Amino acid sequence: MDIEIVISEAVIVPPVFCVNAGVGALAEFTGTVRGEENGEPISALVYEAYPAMAEPVMRRLLNELSTAHSCIAVRVQHRTGIIRVGEAAIHIAVRAKHRAPAFALLAAFMDRLKQDVPIWKIDTLS
Amino acid sequence: MTVLYFAHARRATGISDEKIPLSTSLSTTEFWDLIVQRHPTLEALRTSSRLARENDFLRADDRIEPDHEIAIIPPVSGG
Numbered sequence: 020m021d022i023e024i025v026i027s028e029a030v031i032v033p034p035v036f037c038v039n040a041g042v043g044a045l046a047e048f049t050g051t052v053r054g055e056e057n058g059e060p061i062s063a064l065v066y067e068a069y070p071a072m073a074e075p076v077m078r079r080l081l082n083e084l085s086t087a088h089s090c091i092a093v094r095v096q097h098r099t100g101i102i103r104v105g106e107a108a109i110h111i112a113v114r115a116k117h118r119a120p121a122f123a124l125l126a127a128f129m130d131r132l133k134q135d136v137p138i139w140k141i142d143t144l145s
Numbered sequence: 146m147t148v149l150y151f152a153h154a155r156r157a158t159g160i161s162d163e164k165i166p167l168s169t170s171l172s173t174t175e176f177w178d179l180i181v182q183r184h185p186t187l188e189a190l191r192t193s194s195r196l197a198r199e200n201d202f203l204r205a206d207d208r209i210e211p212d213h214e215i216a217i218i219p220p221v222s223g224g
Contacts, residue, residue: 050224066223069151069216073223075200097223109224129224137197137216138223139152 020085021092024077026070026138028100031107042091042114046121048129050109052102056143063103065142072137073097080131081124088124090115095128097138146209148180149216154194157186167211176209180217187217194219 031049038045052064081093092114102108111128115121132138149162171179173196181188196203197216209215 067152068223069149069218072197072200072216072218132224133221135202135221136223137151137218137221139219140222141152141156 020081020090022078022081023092023094024074025094025096026068026073026099027096028098031096031098031110033107033110033112034094036112036114038114041116044113044115044118044121046113046115046118046125048109048111048125049107050129051107052104054104059143059145061104061143061145063101063144064108064140065101065144066097066099066108067139067141068097068099069137076136077132080135081128084124084127084131088115088120088127090120090124093124093128099138101144146211147214149214151216151218153219154187154190154217157190158184167209170211171209173203173205173207173209176215190217190219 033047033049036045054060056064077095090113094112096110098108111125113121113125146167147162147164150158150160155161176196177191181191195218197218198213
């Protein structure tokens with residue numbers, strides 16, 4: 020499975036994919052910053068990453084998950100720094116032959132990311 | 146050894162990293178005892194944080210050697 024991972028402060032602009040003949044499914048997820056955190060209104064979240072560990076951990080998780088959910092390619096972009104309400108903190112695109120493994124890998128990866136990938140929401144801005 | 150502090154651990158210590166001379170290896174429990182002695186504010190993160198080295202989380206029975214670089218990983222919250 021091809022894996023591309025980007026961790027940076029750059030604004031996330033979901034790319035437009037050229038889907039090749041072997042791909043029957045393109046599943047995408049965009050996680051955005053809500054206007055509230057713990058019941059309080061906010062204007063932004065501040066994210067911090069340990070990139071030297073986050074990138075290889077993500078890659079390892081995706082390779083593990085691909086054994087159960089066979090996909091063709093995954094692209095993950097996680098933003099750090101100040102992310103304002105409505106902006107994307109993460110975008111994931113999974114390409115697969117069929118939709119079932121694409122959905123399954125995407126959902127399983129998000130669950131594992133929230134357990135094991137060293138990225139943190141470290142602050143809220145009101 | 147070198148210790149890296151991220152997120153809430155960095156805030157608790159006020160530093161992002163430090164070198165601590167060791168003359169012998171440490172258990173993970175001994176590591177935490179030493180770190181909390183130096184930075185008492187880390188006590189609140191001790192039970193919830195994990196230790197990592199070379200991109201892997203340490204197991205409770207791993208040893209920490211004088212030349213290791215150890216990252217303190219508070220509970221993550223990405224995505």
